[in-house]
Amino acid sequence: MNAIEIRGLKKSFRGLYALDGLDMTVPVGAIYGFIGENGSGKSTTEKLLCGHLVPDSGKMKLFGKSYKDAAIRYRVGALIENTGCFPNSSIYQNLMMQAINLTLDNPNEEIQRVLKIVRMEDEAKLKFKKCSLGMKQRIGIAMALLGDPALLILDEPINGLDTDGMRIMREILLDITQNCGCTVLISSHILGELEKIATHYGIIRQGKMVQELTAAEMEGRCRMFTSIKADDMQTAFLTLRQKYDNVKAEEGYVRVYDVNDTEGIVDTLMKSGCIPGEVTKNRIGLEEYYIDLMSKKGA
Amino acid sequence: METRLEPKFERLSVSRRLRGMLGVDFYRLFHTPMFYIFLAIAAIIPAMVLSTGGQDGGAALYTNTWNIIAADTPLYVVRDIGDYANMNMVFIFGGIMVSIFIGHDYRSGYVKQLFTTHAKKRDYMMSKSIVCAFAMACMCGTYLLGGAFAGILTGASMRVNFGSLLVAILGKMVMSLGWASLYTFLNVLFRRHFGISIASSFFLGTGIPIIGAAAILGNNSALNVFLYGSSVNACLSSNLVTLGTCVVVSIAWAIIYNLLGSAVLARSDVY
Numbered sequence A: 001m002n003a004i005e006i007r008g009l010k011k012s013f014r015g016l017y018a019l020d021g022l023d024m025t026v027p028v029g030a031i032y033g034f035i036g037e038n039g040s041g042k043s044t045t046e047k048l049l050c051g052h053l054v055p056d057s058g059k060m061k062l063f064g065k066s067y068k069d070a071a072i073r074y075r076v077g078a079l080i081e082n083t084g085c086f087p088n089s090s091i092y093q094n095l096m097m098q099a100i101n102l103t104l105d106n107p108n109e110e111i112q113r114v115l116k117i118v119r120m121e122d123e124a125k126l127k128f129k130k131c132s133l134g135m136k137q138r139i140g141i142a143m144a145l146l147g148d149p150a151l152l153i154l155d156e157p158i159n160g161l162d163t164d165g166m167r168i169m170r171e172i173l174l175d176i177t178q179n180c181g182c183t184v185l186i187s188s189h190i191l192g193e194l195e196k197i198a199t200h201y202g203i204i205r206q207g208k209m210v211q212e213l214t215a216a217e218m219e220g221r222c223r224m225f226t227s228i229k230a231d232d233m234q235t236a237f238l239t240l241r242q243k244y245d246n247v248k249a250e251e252g253y254v255r256v257y258d259v260n261d262t263e264g265i266v267d268t269l270m271k272s273g274c275i276p277g278e279v280t281k282n283r284i285g286l287e288e289y290y291i292d293l294m295s296k297k298g299a
Numbered sequence B: 001m002e003t004r005l006e007p008k009f010e011r012l013s014v015s016r017r018l019r020g021m022l023g024v025d026f027y028r029l030f031h032t033p034m035f036y037i038f039l040a041i042a043a044i045i046p047a048m049v050l051s052t053g054g055q056d057g058g059a060a061l062y063t064n065t066w067n068i069i070a071a072d073t074p075l076y077v078v079r080d081i082g083d084y085a086n087m088n089m090v091f092i093f094g095g096i097m098v099s100i101f102i103g104h105d106y107r108s109g110y111v112k113q114l115f116t117t118h119a120k121k122r123d124y125m126m127s128k129s130i131v132c133a134f135a136m137a138c139m140c141g142t143y144l145l146g147g148a149f150a151g152i153l154t155g156a157s158m159r160v161n162f163g164s165l166l167v168a169i170l171g172k173m174v175m176s177l178g179w180a181s182l183y184t185f186l187n188v189l190f191r192r193h194f195g196i197s198i199a200s201s202f203f204l205g206t207g208i209p210i211i212g213a214a215a216i217l218g219n220n221s222a223l224n225v226f227l228y229g230s231s232v233n234a235c236l237s238s239n240l241v242t243l244g245t246c247v248v249v250s251i252a253w254a255i256i257y258n259l260l261g262s263a264v265l266a267r268s269d270v271y
Helices: A042-049 A091-101 A107-117 A133-145 A163-180 A191-197 A215-221 A233-243 A262-271 A286-298 B014-031 B033-052 B089-108 B110-117 B121-154 B162-189 B194-205 B208-217 B221-225 B227-233 B240-267
Strands: A002-013 A016-027 A031-036 A057-062 A076-079 A151-155 A183-187 A200-205 A208-214 A224-230 A247-250 A253-257 A276-283
Touching (some): A002 A042, A016 A042, A016 A183, A042 A183, A091 B110, A107 A133, A200 A215, A200 A286, A215 A286, A224 A262, A233 A253, A233 A262, B014 B110, B089 B121, B089 B162, B110 B121, B121 B162, B121 B240, B208 B227, B227 B240
Parallel strands (some): A031 A200
Antiparallel strands (some): A224 A253, A224 A276
16 A cells, blocks of 8 residues: 555646646655655645645545545644744644644643654743744644654755754654654755655656656665876776776766775776876765756756 | 555544544634633623713613613614614624634644644534634623623613513524624635635625615515524514524524535635
């Protein structure tokens, strides 16, 4: 069973299609990194899944049932665009409202539990409007976590956070998926952060799914390479090409792809009398992969 | 790949869904200063009307305290302000209160939390109608207290058929449900335009369309099928039939507006 299954989803605003036949599959238990440019349809998809928008056509299923199923939607937690908290109410009051909304048996205990997860046990009495952006994002996560959600839908939860805030958010997300077993759909432009937690990826462009792949598949496509600058670039290139399969001259460097043995590369050059001046080990990460994919699709 | 346990989903009863939505709306109502401000307004208005009437040598607006609650007979045709300025004014202020209450749902974005966890849009309509009806009924209560207190202070006559007065007050409280449903519907319909929501609620709350119709038809009891008509009908000569009419009319309009509001929400984007 998949946590989310979308087929041929279309949604237009004033005649312009935000989603144009989107297909999407999110397995149960996945942390699904939803990637795309601004206006590609990520937020629209998330709002549709939460029932905030009405689709023009297409099918959406959550855990094998219609997305309109009341029992399933009761266990969906979402943070979309903003937290949806009342600014003049305290953090505790906002969480209490959501706990009451979900008819939780022990609202106080549950509120303490989620506050502990987001590391805000001591700030419960603070008014929401006095919270920093990072705190607001964490409160949004806490709201979404109330009531043992089976699915979390998070729209840019790490936007505007500082490095420490991002680290905390990453730890929270990993913690809840490992300990609570829920599925997470997370959209973000900060691909470096997404890469650290996602188990699956979906890349969307102009309302259509360009590619869906697992983290392992992504890892396979993200290549390791060593860049070398030497006193004699011509000799360096020819020498390395004789020994390694994938050697290219790119951007003023000789690049050896898919070889992890940097010392061996340097040794080979030295033996041929070529002195390497600069040697750097690189990896094509999610960001480079995404940019590359987008440039190909956009061509 | 690691195998995960698939989540189990319990069946969710209508009562549990509604309990959740009502719970959060009542929590909000009791925790917002706006509710208490409107209760105070409802208490002050009859006191002001009673105590300012008759000043500067003019005729007193009411000689009987209980006319601040309702007219002696159903007066759909308004001859002077005295025919109009009674407990029905609660429904005008109630409209403004409902607009602010529901408008805040949208402005804060909290409505997203509600619609994420409540797939059935009718939960939202029902809950808002019931909670706002309760708030308006409370306003009727403070209006009564304010009016009675001002009556004692001004020395106006307190003579009344107690049974009819009780029926009139209960009738108006019952009508709160119909009015609250109307205002909830208007606020859902114009949810992206707070100004239009509040203006339309105010306009319909004044009963001007029914007063206009009464100007043509006269004091016609057929007007009781409308919210304003039945609200006027709950007067100091009311009996149990009047109360029964109020119950039927209020519930009928509440159902109509709840169905319309649910249909609007189900067929259009929430925000």
